[in-house]
Amino acid sequence: MTDYDQFAQDYDVKARNSPHNTQYDRPALLGLLGDIAGALVLDAGCGSGLYSEELLRRGAEVIAIDRSARLLDIARDRLGDRVQWRRHDLSEPLEWLPDRRVDHVLMALVIHYLESPVPALREIHRVLRDNGTVVLSTHHPASDWQRLGGNYFADEMYEDTWTTGWVMKYRRRPLQTITSEFTQAGFRIDELIEPRPIPAMEASSPHTFDRLSREPGFISFRLTKR
Numbered sequence: 136m137t138d139y140d141q142f143a144q145d146y147d148v149k150a151r152n153s154p155h156n157t158q159y160d161r162p163a164l165l166g167l168l169g170d171i172a173g174a175l176v177l178d179a180g181c182g183s184g185l186y187s188e189e190l191l192r193r194g195a196e197v198i199a200i201d202r203s204a205r206l207l208d209i210a211r212d213r214l215g216d217r218v219q220w221r222r223h224d225l226s227e228p229l230e231w232l233p234d235r236r237v238d239h240v241l242m243a244l245v246i247h248y249l250e251s252p253v254p255a256l257r258e259i260h261r262v263l264r265d266n267g268t269v270v271l272s273t274h275h276p277a278s279d280w281q282r283l284g285g286n287y288f289a290d291e292m293y294e295d296t297w298t299t300g301w302v303m304k305y306r307r308r309p310l311q312t313i314t315s316e317f318t319q320a321g322f323r324i325d326e327l328i329e330p331r332p333i334p335a336m337e338a339s340s341p342h343t344f345d346r347l348s349r350e351p352g353f354i355s356f357r358l359t360k361r
């Protein structure tokens with residue numbers, strides 16, 4: 136059982152409603168993805184399928200993977216077989232996907248769970264068509280540093296207890312490490328975004344809006360093959 140299996144149902148409710156997801160991460164990452172009508176998109180670390188749902192709405196064909204069986208069940212209950220679901224741990228090779236099979240890869244708030252992301256990024260590079268794109272979001276390293284203190288340049292796994300009581304294990308690392316891992320896997324950065332909350336958040340969650348307007352929370356990238 137993975138960490139997310141233990142609170143899958145509650146996580147789904149949170150991800151469907153939280154301003155961090157709905158008014159901050161998703162608008163930024165979907166904006167980076169652009170037009171995907173008719174494209175085959177791999178939703179890597181799909182969680183309860185909230186991005187997959189949006190990808191379908193935008194006319195894409197979707198393959199969605201996650202290591203949490205319970206989150207996949209929730210996603211499947213919501214979207215049925217309109218998406219090709221597969222339980223997969225990103226630390227394992229994507230051997231069931233042929234070279235250059237997918238047009239785009241979306242990897243939202245997942246990479247900081249991987250202790251060694253380069254092999255996973257190399258696999259994503261392999262299954263991506265030559266002029267395809269990867270859009271990816273992760274914790275902003277300045278936000279980790281602000282929260283955890285200590286050494287900004289530290290590269291280590293740490294445990295975090297959310298206000299919900301859920302214990303998560305993440306990797307913190309400086310921006311240079313994040314970007315050099317993209318390069319090692321064969322990618323170049325096409326665009327980098329330090330998202331700002333969308334204006335609607337000001338009325339619905341003023342405190343979070345105020346904080347995210349002043350302090351980075353997540354950072355998003357669009358990558359292409361070098």
Ligand SMILES: C[S@@+](CC[C@H](N)C(=O)[O-])C[C@H]1O[C@@H](n2cnc3c(N)ncnc32)[C@H](O)[C@@H]1O
Binds near residue numbers: 203
């Ligand atoms: C913060 S959630 C994000 C879910 C989804 N991308 C979204 O934004 O709604 C992180 C997800 O990463 C998944 N995950 C973490 N480590 C993984 C791994 N090694 N392989 C596949 N999925 C993983 C978790 O199960 C969880 O669904």
